Amino acid sequence: MNDSLLKRHITIYSEQLRSRRLWNIFIILIFAVSFFMSSSIIDFNLSQIIDGFPRLSDYIVKILPNLDINLILENSKTEGSIQYWYFNFKKYAALLYETFNMAVLATLMGFIFALILSFLSAKNITPNIYSYHLVKRILEFLRGVPEIIFAILFVWALGVGPLAGIIAITIHTTGALGKLFSEVHENADLKTCEAIRSHGGNWVSEMRYGIIPKVLPNIISYALLRFEINIRASTVIGFVGAGGIGQELYLVINFNYYEEVSAIILLIILTVITIDISSGRIRQKIIGEMGV
Amino acid sequence: MASLEINSLVKKFSETTAINDISIRILDGEMVGIIGKSGAGKSTLMRLINRLIEPTSGSIAYNGIEITSLKGKNLKQWRSKCAMIFQQFNLIDRLDVLTNVLSGTLGINFKLLKLLKIYSKKEKIEALTYLNNLDLSDKALQRVGTLSGGQQQRVAIARAMMQNPSILLADEPISSLDPKNSKVVMDDIKKINKQDGIMVICNLHSLEIAKEYCDRLIGLSDGKIVFDGHPSSLTKELAEQLYDLENE
Amino acid sequence: MSEKDIISLCPKAFYPLWKRSPIVFTGYILVIFYFLFCLYYFDFSLGKILSGLSNMKPILVAMFTWNDFFNWNFNSIFTGLAQTLGMAFLGTFLATLVCIPISFVASRQIFKFGLIRFLIKRFLDFIRGVDILIWAIIYVRAFGLGPFAGLLSIFTVDVGTLGKLFSEATDNADARQIEGMQSTGASKISVIRYGLIPQIFPIFISQSLYFFESNTRSAVILGVVGAGGIGLQLTERMKAQYWDQTLFIIILILIMVAIIDTASRIIRKNIIDE
Ligand SMILES: Nc1ncnc2c1ncn2[C@@H]1O[C@H](COP(=O)(O)OP(=O)(O)O)[C@@H](O)[C@H]1O
Ligand SMILES: [Mg+2]
Numbered sequence: 001m002n003d004s005l006l007k008r009h010i011t012i013y014s015e016q017l018r019s020r021r022l023w024n025i026f027i028i029l030i031f032a033v034s035f036f037m038s039s040s041i042i043d044f045n046l047s048q049i050i051d052g053f054p055r056l057s058d059y060i061v062k063i064l065p066n067l068d069i070n071l072i073l074e075n076s077k078t079e080g081s082i083q084y085w086y087f088n089f090k091k092y093a094a095l096l097y098e099t100f101n102m103a104v105l106a107t108l109m110g111f112i113f114a115l116i117l118s119f120l121s122a123k124n125i126t127p128n129i130y131s132y133h134l135v136k137r138i139l140e141f142l143r144g145v146p147e148i149i150f151a152i153l154f155v156w157a158l159g160v161g162p163l164a165g166i167i168a169i170t171i172h173t174t175g176a177l178g179k180l181f182s183e184v185h186e187n188a189d190l191k192t193c194e195a196i197r198s199h200g201g202n203w204v205s206e207m208r209y210g211i212i213p214k215v216l217p218n219i220i221s222y223a224l225l226r227f228e229i230n231i232r233a234s235t236v237i238g239f240v241g242a243g244g245i246g247q248e249l250y251l252v253i254n255f256n257y258y259e260e261v262s263a264i265i266l267l268i269i270l271t272v273i274t275i276d277i278s279s280g281r282i283r284q285k286i287i288g289e290m291g292v
Numbered sequence: 293m294a295s296l297e298i299n300s301l302v303k304k305f306s307e308t309t310a311i312n313d314i315s316i317r318i319l320d321g322e323m324v325g326i327i328g329k330s331g332a333g334k335s336t337l338m339r340l341i342n343r344l345i346e347p348t349s350g351s352i353a354y355n356g357i358e359i360t361s362l363k364g365k366n367l368k369q370w371r372s373k374c375a376m377i378f379q380q381f382n383l384i385d386r387l388d389v390l391t392n393v394l395s396g397t398l399g400i401n402f403k404l405l406k407l408l409k410i411y412s413k414k415e416k417i418e419a420l421t422y423l424n425n426l427d428l429s430d431k432a433l434q435r436v437g438t439l440s441g442g443q444q445q446r447v448a449i450a451r452a453m454m455q456n457p458s459i460l461l462a463d464e465p466i467s468s469l470d471p472k473n474s475k476v477v478m479d480d481i482k483k484i485n486k487q488d489g490i491m492v493i494c495n496l497h498s499l500e501i502a503k504e505y506c507d508r509l510i511g512l513s514d515g516k517i518v519f520d521g522h523p524s525s526l527t528k529e530l531a532e533q534l535y536d537l538e539n540e
Numbered sequence: 541m542s543e544k545d546i547i548s549l550c551p552k553a554f555y556p557l558w559k560r561s562p563i564v565f566t567g568y569i570l571v572i573f574y575f576l577f578c579l580y581y582f583d584f585s586l587g588k589i590l591s592g593l594s595n596m597k598p599i600l601v602a603m604f605t606w607n608d609f610f611n612w613n614f615n616s617i618f619t620g621l622a623q624t625l626g627m628a629f630l631g632t633f634l635a636t637l638v639c640i641p642i643s644f645v646a647s648r649q650i651f652k653f654g655l656i657r658f659l660i661k662r663f664l665d666f667i668r669g670v671d672i673l674i675w676a677i678i679y680v681r682a683f684g685l686g687p688f689a690g691l692l693s694i695f696t697v698d699v700g701t702l703g704k705l706f707s708e709a710t711d712n713a714d715a716r717q718i719e720g721m722q723s724t725g726a727s728k729i730s731v732i733r734y735g736l737i738p739q740i741f742p743i744f745i746s747q748s749l750y751f752f753e754s755n756t757r758s759a760v761i762l763g764v765v766g767a768g769g770i771g772l773q774l775t776e777r778m779k780a781q782y783w784d785q786t787l788f789i790i791i792l793i794l795i796m797v798a799i800i801d802t803a804s805r806i807i808r809k810n811i812i813d814e
Binding site: 031034035037038039041042043044048052055056058059101102104105108140141144145146148149152153154156157158159162163166167232233235236239240246249250253265268269270272273 | 571574575578579581582584588589592593595596599619622623625626627629630633665666669670671673674677678679681682683686687688690691757760761764765768774775778790793794797798
C-alpha cells in the first residue's frame with residue numbers, strides 16, 4: 001500500500017475518533033451540570049448520607065422482630081416467637097385479602113373501560129376521527145395523573161375506605177390500558193375486517209371477529225401485567241386512607257409499632273412476589289396458546 | 293522444528309465424550325484440514341487448543357511447553373499466540389472495522405489507554421496494512437455489523453494477524469459464506485500459511501475445499517481420529533463414511 | 541342425509557361452549573364470578589358512588605375558579621417541580637452507576653460464581669417487592685421529611701429494576717463476541733470493554749432514560765408521604781382545599797411529564813439507531 005494513502009486513512013480515522021471523543025466530553029459535561037444542579041436543589045450531599053445511615057440502620061434494627069431461636073415456635077404470649085411477632089396475623093390476612101380484591105376489581109373494571117375506549121382511540125379502526133382525538137386526550141389525562149392523587153380526591157368525596165382506592169386505580173388503569181390496547185389494535189392487520197365489511201358486517205362485528213381474535217392474547221397479557229402493577233398500587237393507596245393493607249401499614253409506621261412494620265412489609269413482599277410469579281406464568285401460557 | 297503435540301486428549305461434557313483420546317503432531321508451516329460430520333468434535337478440538345475450554349485429561353504441548361497447565365498471564369499469551377477465527381466471525385458488531393482489528397493487540401500488548409480505544413500510530417498502520425492486504429482498507433471506518441459475511445470473516449482474519457500468531461485456528465471459516473467469498477477467504481488463509489509460514493488448522497465441512505487447500509487432512513468421527521494423511525490417500529469409502537449425512 | 545349423519549361428520553362442532561375448550565371457558569366463568577363477588581364484597585353500588593361523586597361538584601367548580609392567581613406562591617411550586625426532576629435524575633443516575641457492575645456479575649461467561657449471582661438476584665427481587673411509597677416512608681422516618689428521602693427511594697427501587705434489566709441484557713449478550721475477544725488472549729477487563737460493553741451500553745442508556753421518564757412520574761407521588769418535590773406542594777394544597785392551585789399543579793405535572801417523555805423518546809431513538 002502506498003504510504004500517502006495509508007496516512008490519509010489514519011488521519012480520517014483519528015479525526016473521526018476525535019470528533020466522537022468531543023461529543024462524549026460534551027455529553028459528560030451535560031451530565032455533570034445536571035448532577036450538580038440536581039444535588040443543590042434537593043440538598044444532596046455526603047454529610048446527609050453519613051448522618052442519615054446510622055439512623056436508617058437504627059430504624060431497620062428497631063422494626064426487625066426480636067426472634068429467639070429457642071422460642072421461635074412458642075405461642076403468641078412469648079416474646080421471641082413468630083406468633084408473638086404476627087399476633088395480629090388474622091387482621092393482616094383480612095386486609096391483604098381486601099387489597100387483593102381491590103386490585104382485581106379495579107383491573108377488571110379498568111380493563112372493560114379501556115377495551116371499549118381503545119376501539120375509539122385506535123387510528124386504524126376508529127369509527128370517527130373526532131372521537132379518536134377526544135378519547136385519546138382523555139386517556140392521556142387519566143394515566144397522566146397518578147392514582148394516589150385521584151385517591152386523595154375520592155377520599156374527600158366518598159369518605160375513607162376501599163371504594164375511593166378502587167375508583168382511583170380503575171381510572172388510572174383505564175388510561176394506561178386504553179393506550180396500550182389502542183396501540184395493539186393499530187398494529188393489527190385489517191384484512192379480516194375488510195372481509196367482514198365486504199360480507200356486510202357492521203362495525204361491532206368487525207371489532208368482534210376482525211380485531212379481537214388477533215389482539216386478545218396481547219391484551220390479556222397486558223391486563224395481567226397491569227394487575228401485577230395494581231397489586232402494588234393497592235398495597236400503598238391506603239396511605240391516603242383509600243383502603244387496603246396500606247392504611248394499616250401507615251398507621252403502624254406513624255405510631256411506631258416497630259415490629260408490626262416488618263411483619264406487614266414481609267407479608268406484602270410475599271404477596272407481591274407470589275402474584276408476580278403466577279401471573280408471569282399465566283402470561284407466558286397465554287401468549288403461546290390462545291385462540292378465541 | 294517447532295510443533296504442536298497433542299497426546300491422549302479427552303474432553304467429556306456431562307453426557308457426551310466430544311474428544312475421545314486423540315493424539316496428533318502438527319509441524320510449523322503445515323496447513324491441516326480437520327474434516328468430519330457435525331458433532332464429530334471439530335470445534336471442541338479447536339477450543340481445547342486455544343484453551344477456551346479445559347480438557348478432561350491428556351496434554352497439548354507447543355515447542356515442548358505444556359499448554360494445558362498454563363494460567364493467568366501465560367494462558368493469555370498462549371491464546372494470543374494461537375489466533376482463532378470462527379464460523380460466525382465473533383466480531384464486535386457495533387464497533388468499526390479498524391477498532392476490531394486493533395483489538396487483536398489486547399492480548400499481547402495491553403495498555404489502559406486501549407480501554408478508551410486509543411492505539412499507537414504504529415499499530416494503526418499495521419492494522420491498516422493487514423486490511424489492505426485483504427482488500428478492505430476502504431471499509432476501515434465502517435461498522436462491522438454493516439459488512440457482508442465474507443468481509444466480516446476477512447476482518448476476523450486481520451484481527452487474528454494483529455495477534456502476530458504462530459498458529460491460526462479456523463473453525464469452519466467459510467460455512468456461513470457463499471462460494472465466491474469462500475474462495476476469497478480460503479485463498480487469504482492459504483496465503484497466510486504459505487507467505488508467513490504460520491501453522492493453520494482449519495475445520496472444514498466441504499471435502500472438496502479441504503482437498504484443494506490442505507496439505508494434510510485429519511478425519512474425526514465421534515471424537516476419534518479415523519484418518520490422518522495426505523488428501524490423495526483418503527479413500528472414497530472413508531470419505532463417504534466421514535460425511536455420510538452431510539453430502540446427501 | 542339425515543341431521544344425525546351430518547352431525548356425526550363433525551360432532552365436536554356441536555358441543556356446547558363449555559365442552560369445546562373447557563379450560564378457557566372455566567377461566568371466563570371464574571373471572572366473571574369473582575368480579576361479581578368483588579362487587580358484592582365491597583358493597584359496590586352505583587348509587588353510592590354517584591352520590592359520592594356529587595360531593596365532587598363543588599370541588600370541580602373550585603378547581604376552575606382561579607381568582608387570586610397572581611398571589612399564588614409560584615416560587616414554592618416551581619421549586620417543587622425542580623426538586624422532582626432532580627430526585628428523578630439523581631436517583632436514576634446513581635442507580636445506573638450501581639447496576640453496571642451488578643450486571644457484569646450476571647454474565648455467565650464473565651463471572652463464574654453461581655451462588656453470588658443467585659443471592660444478588662434474590663436481593664433484587666426483594667427490593668422490587670416493596671413499593672416505592674413504602675421505601676419513601678421508611679426513608680422519611682430515617683432521614684426526615686424532604687427530597688433526600690425521595691431520592692433514596694427512587695434509587696432503591698431503580699437498583700431493583702435496572703439491576704434486573706441490565707442483568708438480563710448482559711446475560712443475553714452475544715456470547716460469540718465475548719468468546720472472540722477471549723480467543724485473542726485479552727485480559728478480563730479488555731474482554732468486558734470490547735466483547736461486552738459495545739453490545740450492552742446502548743441498551744443500558746436507553747433503559748435508564750426510560751426509567752428517568754417513569755421516575756419523574758414516581759417522584760411526583762413521593763411527596764404524598766412527605767418525601768419532597770411537587771407532590772408535597774400538591775398534597776399540601778389539597779389538604780388546605782386550594783383546589784384551584786391543585787388543578788394548576790396537576791396541569792404543570794402533566795406538561796412536565798409530557799416534555800420529559802418526548803425528549804427521552806427522541807434521545808432513545810437516536811441511541812438505538814446510532
Ligand atoms: N458446551 C458443550 N456442552 C455440552 N456438550 C457439548 C458442548 N460443546 C459441544 N458439545 C458436544 O460435543 C460434541 C462435539 O461438538 P462439536 O465439537 O461442536 O462438533 P463439531 O464442531 O464437529 O460439529 C457434540 O455432541 C456436542 O453436542
Ligand atoms: Mg462446529
